[in-house]
Amino acid sequence: MQADDRFVENPDEDLSVQTLQLPSWTxxxxxxxxLLVFEVTADLAWTIVVLCIKFGLENLLTxxxxxxxxxxxxxxxxxFWFSLLVGVGKIFLSSALGIVLFVMVTAVIAPRGAAAANLPQLRTVAGTLMIVVCVAEVVMVLLGVIACCVARWHRVTIWISPVLHQARRESVWPPGDSETAGNRNSADVVLLPAIATGVVLLPVAAIYAIVNLQLSSAVVVPLTMAVAGCFLWLPFGVTAKSFVECWPETLLNAVGEVRSASRYRLPEKAESERDLDDFKD
Structure with a gap:
């Protein structure tokens, strides 16, 4: 992967952007x-889901x-699509954990004999949890497929980590370095479960299509196998093995050649291409 030609051919072009941060009133x-959701639905589970939206906003902004x-x-x-996928994954996980914790605490602290009285409420919460799980799984599968397709179309590998949030807040480019990026790629953490969920849901959808929709199994089964094969192929080679593989500009920044007068400038064409070629070799 090489740097954008706009930077290489026009090193004097100022491509800075405004800093994106969550406002203090978020x-x-x-x-x-x-609170409004609770007043309308009287369901604490949906209230927990709304509160957990905040955990994914940082990834959306990044x-x-x-x-x-x-x-x-x-x-x-x-x-962008991978960051959105990570954000949805955080919202889903925090919501599920919050709802489960609420059910456990309610069951533990309930007075003796009150469990039966609280059973309808717990059933409602459990039903909400199932809805959240189903919707989140479908959304994550769709986002995972879109993210992989976009990455493959543009022939790039992706590395998502918290260091990108700091770069966004400070409006710094390149976004961090390999030392501060850590060894865990958040794209891997959410992508593989999303794709695996899609593979698991395909047979369920196929059975529903054959039994309920009366579609021909001779068509549904091969189509399901083909789509499952595509799902298994999509994630391979999409995520980067290291931070530098996704962001080679950080390698130039490490040797002091990436920045000049502007934050968003790269070195002269000959030097940048030579350094990137040396890195690839």
């Missing part, structure tokens, strides 16, 4: 929205920032 607004700031438009779009 948490009060989310809390007010959660994805939007990368789409605007990245000199490689294809990589920017791929990172």
């Amino acid at each position: 948490w009060p607004v989310v809390s007010l929205l959660a 994805g939007l920032w990368l789409r605007r700031a990245d000199p490689n438009p294809g990589r920017g779009w791929a990172c």
Whole structure:
């Protein structure tokens, strides 16, 4: 993967973007929205889901920032979809854990003999949890497929880590370095479960199509196998094995050749191409 030609051929072009940060009133607004949801639905489970939305907002903002700031438009779009996938995964996981914790605490602290009285409420909460799980799984499968397709179309590999949030807040490019990025790629953490869920749901959808929709098994079964094969192929080679593989500009930054007068400039064409070629070799 190479740097964008806009930077290489026009080193004097200022491509800086505004810093994207969560406003200070985000948490009060989310809390007010959660209270409104509780007043309308009288269901604490949905209130927990709304509160947990905040855990995914950082990834959404980082994805939007990368789409605007990245000199490689294809990589920017791929990172946007992967960041959105990570954000949805955080919302789903925190919501599920919050609902389960609520059910456990309610069952433990309930007075003796009150369990039967609380059973309808617990059933409602459990039903909400199942809805959240089903919707989140479908959304994550769709986002995972879109993210993989965009990355493959633009022939880029993706690395998502918290260091990108700090780069967004400070409007710094390249976004961090391999030392601060850590060894865990968040894209792997959410992508593989999302694709695996899609593979598991395909047979269920096939059985439903054959039994309930009366579709021909001679058509449904081969189609299901083909789609499952595509699902298994999509994630391979999409995520980067290291931070530098996704962001080679950080290697140039490490040797002091990536920045000049502007934050969003790369070195002269000959030097940048030579350094990137040396890195690839």
